Amino acid sequence: MTSIKALTLLSSVLITLFLTGCSTPPSYNYDALLASEPRSILIIPPKNNSVEVNAPYIYLSTISRPFGEKGYYIFPVAVIDAFLKENGLPTPEEMNFVPLDKLYEHIGADAVLYTEINDWGQKYKILSSETVVDVSMTLLDGKTGALLWNARASAVRSSDSGGGGLLGNLINAVATQIINSYSDQTPTVARAANNLAINQPSRGLLNGPYALPKE
Numbered sequence: 693m694t695s696i697k698a699l700t701l702l703s704s705v706l707i708t709l710f711l712t713g714c715s716t717p718p719s720y721n722y723d724a725l726l727a728s729e730p731r732s733i734l735i736i737p738p739k740n741n742s743v744e745v746n747a748p749y750i751y752l753s754t755i756s757r758p759f760g761e762k763g764y765y766i767f768p769v770a771v772i773d774a775f776l777k778e779n780g781l782p783t784p785e786e787m788n789f790v791p792l793d794k795l796y797e798h799i800g801a802d803a804v805l806y807t808e809i810n811d812w813g814q815k816y817k818i819l820s821s822e823t824v825v826d827v828s829m830t831l832l833d834g835k836t837g838a839l840l841w842n843a844r845a846s847a848v849r850s851s852d853s854g855g856g857g858l859l860g861n862l863i864n865a866v867a868t869q870i871i872n873s874y875s876d877q878t879p880t881v882a883r884a885a886n887n888l889a890i891n892q893p894s895r896g897l898l899n900g901p902y903a904l905p906k907e
Contacts, residue, residue, distance in 0.1 A: 720895035725840040728833045731901050732765040734801035737773055737784035738827070742812035747878070748784045751809060751827065754882040758890045759805070763903025767801060775799075796834045803840055806830045811846075812878060823849040823877040825885045831897070841897055845889035847881045 735755055738748045752773070756766045773787075781787045788806060795804060811826035826846040833840055890897045 718894070720841070722841075722898055724833070724838050725831075725898055728803065728836075728838065728840055729901075730764065730802035730831075730833070730840065732767065732800075732802045733759055733805050733831070734767045734772060734795060734799055734803070734834065735759070735769050735805045736790075736807070737769070737776075737787050738807040738809050739785060739788045740809045740812075742809050744813045744878075747809050747812040750876070750878055751807070751812070751825075751882050754879055754886060755805075755807065758883075758886045759897070761903075762890060762897050763900030764803075765900075765902065767799065772799070792832065792834060792837050801834045804832050804834050806832065810844075814877065821850070823881045825878060825881045827882070827885055827889075829889060843889040843892070843895065843897075845885040845892075847885035847888065849877055849881045849884075 735752070738751050740748045752769050756769055760766045776787045776790070781790065792804060795801065806829075808828040808830075809826070810828060811824050813824060815822045815824060824846070825848075826844075828844045829842060830839070831841040832838065
């Protein structure tokens with residue numbers, strides 16, 4: 693019974709998704725986005741404010757799909773990263789300082805997405821462990837630099853099921869730490885954060901021109 697209980701606690705993972713601000717945020721002003729009508733988006737590798745050095749490229753691997761599913765053409769992130777590195781910009785921090793007019797001149801994207809990692813990684817506490825992702829997104833017009841859309845979403849995946857007593861929580865935290873040492877959970881949590889930010893009611897990103905019609 694003890695092993696069954698431990699497995700139950702281990703499988704009872706709480707995922708908490710939340711946005712900064714009010715629980716029912718006001719409707720977003722889409723005037724600039726509607727006026728710009730972007731068809732393509734260039735995603736710049738994220739600026740990293742966390743202590744996890746690998747966070748930018750792990751996060752970058754999760755971001756293209758949800759924007760593509762919204763109906764926008766997404767420039768291949770690996771190709772863009774290689775292109776910028778070949779032109780003397782070896783780090784994401786340097787890539788974020790390229791002037792918009794230069795990006796438009798050489799790549800021609802209708803819009804440019806900048807992302808900033810505020811917090812990232814697996815954090816272990818006495819009675820629980822958490823995988824945290826906190827990211828800011830800013831979409832700018834590729835020609836004018838006008839703000840088209842922005843969002844900030846956070847996702848936390850916690851091992852603390854809220855039950856099982858002190859011993860149960862200790863077992864759960866230790867088991868999760870062992871599992872996470874072999875399997876990084878941040879990509880999964882990042883995908884959840886991305887989907888929440890992009891599809892949130894009243895202020896999510898509007899569908900692009902290539903969005904599939906709803907059935």
